[in-house]
Structure formats: C-alpha cells, structure tokens
Amino acid sequence: MLVPLANEAKKAGVKVYHLNIGDPDIETPAEMLRVLKDWKTNPIGYAQPQGDLELLESLKTYYHRLGYGFVETAQMQVTNGGSEGLMMAFLAICNPGDEVIVFEPFYANYRSYAGVAGAKLVSVATVINSGFHLSKKSQIERQITARTRAILYCNPNNPTGTAYLREEVEMLVGIAKKHGLFLLADEVYREFVYPPSPRNGASEGQVSVLGYMQKLPEQIVLLDSLSKRYSVCGIRIGVVISQNQELMAGVKLMGQGRLSSGLVDQKIAAKLTEVPKSYFAKVQREYQKRRDVLYAGLNKIPGVKAPKPEGAFYMMVELPVKDSDDFCRWLLTDFRDHGETVMLAPGAGFYTSKGKGNNEVRVAYVLNQKDLKRSVELLKKALEVYLKK
C-alpha cells in the first residue's frame, strides 16, 4: 500500500503530485450543484430501491439522446456508483467457480467484485506495442471453458486509455453470441474519446455496446456511472442496463436488499439532462490537452515508452525499471526535488499474470497542465537518480 507512504511524505511537508488516481479536478456542473442549494425535501427518506423515478427518467432521456431510443426505465437498476453495478452483475451472473474473461491490464477493482461472487477472472493479454488493442479472436476464444459465463471489458479503457475500434467491439459481440456468453461493457468513460487518432477514426467517437444490445438482448449488460462524466465521483450513482429480464429481476432483488441509493445523490444526478453540451466539449478539450502534454513529455524521457491513449484519462507507461512497485515506493520515501515528488500506480496491480506489468505504471491525467509538466519533470529527474543507485 502506497497511500500511507504518501501520507507520511505529506506530513513531512513534501508536495505530492497525484498521477496515481482518477479523481478529476474538473468542476461539477452548476446544474447539479444547484440541487444542494435548492434542497427542500424533509425528511431525507428512502428512494425507490430501483432508483429515484426522476433519475430513471433522466437516464432514459440521456440514452435516447445518444441514439438508443429502445432503452426503457424497466431495464435499469440505479447503483451506488459503477462499483455496486459491477458487483451486482457478477453476483447475478456467476456461481462460485465460474469464470469471466477480462483483458489484461484491467481495472484492479474488478478483482474485488469478482471476489464477492466467488468468480474467477481469466485474463487475455493486450500489449503496449499495439496500444493495448484487443488480441485476435482465436486468442480470446482459447480462454473459453465450460465455466466461462461472461466477457468483461472497459471502453474507453482504464488503465490503458484505449478506445476500441468498431471491429473490436463487433468481435466481442460475435464471440459472446457464438459461445452464449454475457458481454459486460463498462462504459463509464464513454464521453472521453479524443479524435483524431491514427487508430480510432476522428468521426467515430466511442463505439458503445448499446448499438448491439437489440441484436443480443439476452446477453449484453451495460455498466455505467456518472462519476467521471460529470466530475461527481463523490456522488455514488451508477446504473446497470440490460434487456435480459431474468438478469434484471435478480439485480433488482439485490437493489431491494440494500433498500436505496442516496436520495440527495440521485436528485443531483437527475439533472444530467440539463448539463449543456458545451460542458462536455470544454472538458474533453481540457483532457485532450492534458493527454498531449503528458504524451509528449513522457516520450522525451530516455527509456520511457507511452502509447498515445485514445480515451479516458489514463495511460499505461513503460519505464526503464525492473520493479515499478519499488520505484513508486522510493518516489514517496526517498526522492525529493525542491520538496516535491510524484505518485504513480505500479503496473503489476493491473495484471493477474505473474511477472507482468513490473516495468509499467498507470498514469492519470487529472491534474492541470502546469502540474502535469512539473510531474513529468519530477519523473525524469527521479529516474536519473534511481537508475544510478
């Protein structure tokens, strides 16, 4: 655990630049914050277990505006962030010992949610040299066993920033169809795709699984969250969407079991339809600039390799070190430049395959451009010292 080391450094007066976590510094939309100022409901009682009706209607409107007019509120369960949605999906789909295919490197917390259901994550490798895009169909199919219940993927991807091409999403849909598997799509970074990119066509944007839901209604599950999209990580509101009625009945039963998501958070979230397009345009431009700053800066450091991420606000970066966990610790305990250091997430945490990711780190670009430039400078200086040790 690096957090206690970071806390110690801060207590000693060291400034720590956090490239390790995806907690955005972008402002929450005014339309959402206004809910707090205008609050009248008293007492603050339970919402409906499935979700506050106003929020369910707003979510429906949001998906309809995206072009998916078939989405109905009956197909939804509001969740305590994307986290609870993932846990519910694992519990609804897997018996202990069942397997779910994921693409390595993957979001570390998938392990927690799988763990609750006793499910086993089976990973298929993706590699830095191809920008962490998906491997061939045959390599994925090779991992399917009698216990495989689902394929889970994140698009755009945390931790790699990869936005999958249409042909990649269609390949996954095809595999799910052929083998009768659930396809779980984590699309919490949907709005964060930065055109133009050599691999992801400028006009394409994010390729949502919603475009395939009607073709595979019993097997596709969308996992979504407002946290990143509206810079509201601290309001814990996500949603699970599927046309599979049996699955949703199970998920809704779990929703009833924990009674309700937060009423205030849901009322804030319900304003999502009032957030103007200009908000996203501005946010997207800002993240794109940050990505470019980081991408350019990192690739100038000798021995550092950073593929250009197409979306989200993460990138997996190769460093000229053998044990990035040791390096990340050392940054917090030993390295200082004018009383400052930088915090990174060691790569191994995003892999289950032993030995993988040891020369990688995940970097989140949720700091302003000036701080990002300083972070890159700190990393460069740190590597110079560390490699001479």
Added chain:
Amino acid sequence: MLVPLANEAKKAGVKVYHLNIGDPDIETPAEMLRVLKDWKTNPIGYAQPQGDLELLESLKTYYHRLGYGFVETAQMQVTNGGSEGLMMAFLAICNPGDEVIVFEPFYANYRSYAGVAGAKLVSVATVINSGFHLSKKSQIERQITARTRAILYCNPNNPTGTAYLREEVEMLVGIAKKHGLFLLADEVYREFVYPPSPRNGASEGQVSVLGYMQKLPEQIVLLDSLSKRYSVCGIRIGVVISQNQELMAGVKLMGQGRLSSGLVDQKIAAKLTEVPKSYFAKVQREYQKRRDVLYAGLNKIPGVKAPKPEGAFYMMVELPVKDSDDFCRWLLTDFRDHGETVMLAPGAGFYTSKGKGNNEVRVAYVLNQKDLKRSVELLKKALEVYLKK
C-alpha cells in the same frame, strides 16, 4: 410482492395508509440539512474509502459521549447504510455454507446479505407470548454446529420492537465467548427505547453491546446506521465497528473495492455531534405516544393480540386470520372504507421456519397519531368484513 398492488390502488385514487415500512416522517435535524444549503466543495470528489475524516471523528465523539471512550476511528468502516455494513460483515466472517444464528422473527433483509456471502441463517424461535424476548440459553446452544460462525441480533428489534434486557445481552455475550463465535449486534434503533416498561427497567434504556466490546474484543462487531436515529434513511450512512483487526482489515479492503461512500451524505452525517439532545427527546416522546395509540387501539380489536413493544418503531401483531399474506393482499385489492385502506407487512416474511408467522403482521408506527388511529379503525373494519367472507 405487495408494492405493485399498492401502486394500483393509489392509481385508482385509493388512499393507502402505510404501516408496512419503517420510513420515518419525523424531520431531519436542521443541523444536518444546513450542510446542503452551505455546500462549497467543487468538484464533489471521492471521500477516503474508510470514510470521510470529519465523519469518522464525529462518530468517535458520538460513541465517546455514549460512554464508550475506547472507540477509535481505526476500528471503523463507514458503509452505505446499515445494509452494506451487514453485507460486509457476512462476507468477512462467512465462507459459503457457514451458519449464522438469528432470532425468529428477524429483519427480512438479513437473508439478502447472508445470501451474498453464501451463508446460511439458522433461526432460534422467539414467541409473541413472551414479547419476543430470547429463549433459554440451552435452546440457542442447541443450534450451534461446527459451521456456526456468528450470532446476529437486532436490539431494539426490527420487526418485534423488543428491547433486550441486560441479562439477555449478557447471555449472548457468554455464548459467543464460550463457543468462540462472532457476536454481531445490529443497534440501528439504539435511541428508540421507551421507558417505563414492565420488562425493561425504566432507567436501563438500551443495553448496547459496546459495553462488552472490551471484554470480547476479537468477537464483537457493532453494526450501526444513522438512518432511523436522525430520520435520514435517504442518506446512506452506516458504520461497522470492531476491535478485531483482522476482521476490520478485511472490511476495509471491501471498502476500498467500492471506492467511497457518498461525500455529500457523509458531510451531512458528520453533523451528528451538533444535533441537540432535545431532538431525540422530542422524537422519542412522539414515537412513544404513537406506540401507545397503536397498542391500545389494536388490542381493542376482537381477536387481535399485540404485545407492548419496548423500542424501535415496529410491533409484530397476531391477527385472527389464517393467511396474513392473503389478508394483506385483499386489503390492497378489495377492501375500501371511504376510499381508504391500510397496508401491512405479512408476518411470514420475517420467518424462515415454514408455516410460522402466517397469522402475524408487522406494523410500523411511522405515521402521525391521527393517521395511526384511522389505520387502526380501517384494520378493525377490514377484519370484520374479511372474517365474514
């Protein structure tokens, strides 16, 4: 499911008196509501996974004021309501197939949380004639097997309203100690005990498991929630407290896995130390009056038996019917008096033993006294009609 029937009745213009759920109508304290008006934090980002630091400190102060000065923030995990705390406790303590002893009738959602962990609830009977107080030690010990991991009890009790005597709590502590079991105490109704009562001494109040935590530090787990205490069911804030470091390490890991509880809800909750004692005194007086109205009214209906509950805001009531589920449905679908009816929770839902609770209902007294009187009148009239069918 009765909720769709109630919704249909309402759509047809029928007024439904809800005695079926424990969603209080008492106002949320002004000290808490003020947090919304005064909100400044922007963006609304993640809180610490263990809990917002301000809230953890407030909780510590609250338990210290109750007289338990040993409670430290390191022993806590803030949860999404009491619900998540129960789920985390089951997951931390039980492997699939492990058993947890509960006292029948019990809070129906215990089943959901046990289910997530694959744990089996083993019930020990309590009966209406003794006010649902605990049975003898030997009867409880008879249910202990090699798979038993814990005893879970709710004090004051949902659904019975029973406040356990000091000797009962001590008996459970003794059994846990002797057999090396965890003792899980759900005390979300702690403040709701109404003296004087013939069975529960006037001066005693609620007997908290915290008074025994230092004697059995490795085995006692407190499950708590602010929902009922401050009439904030819609802010999803609870807490798990234990001195067992290994257990809490597991619970905190689950906390990290789902990232954070809601920041706004936690900041509201953090004001709990500012809520004056007069708030509770007023709330307690109001609930006591409601209990008395309901107790007197129900016992005047021929064939109805209602023991006097000592705490919480529920009572289990015996009705002169064979199938209370059928009766509760009929109330919603058929019975009308001046366009009004009453909704009750069928007793069988609070039992796992087959056939038990079929002549009982759970009643919550979270309506004002006038509405409670009308509800009693409706029930009386309904029974007259139903029994002549």
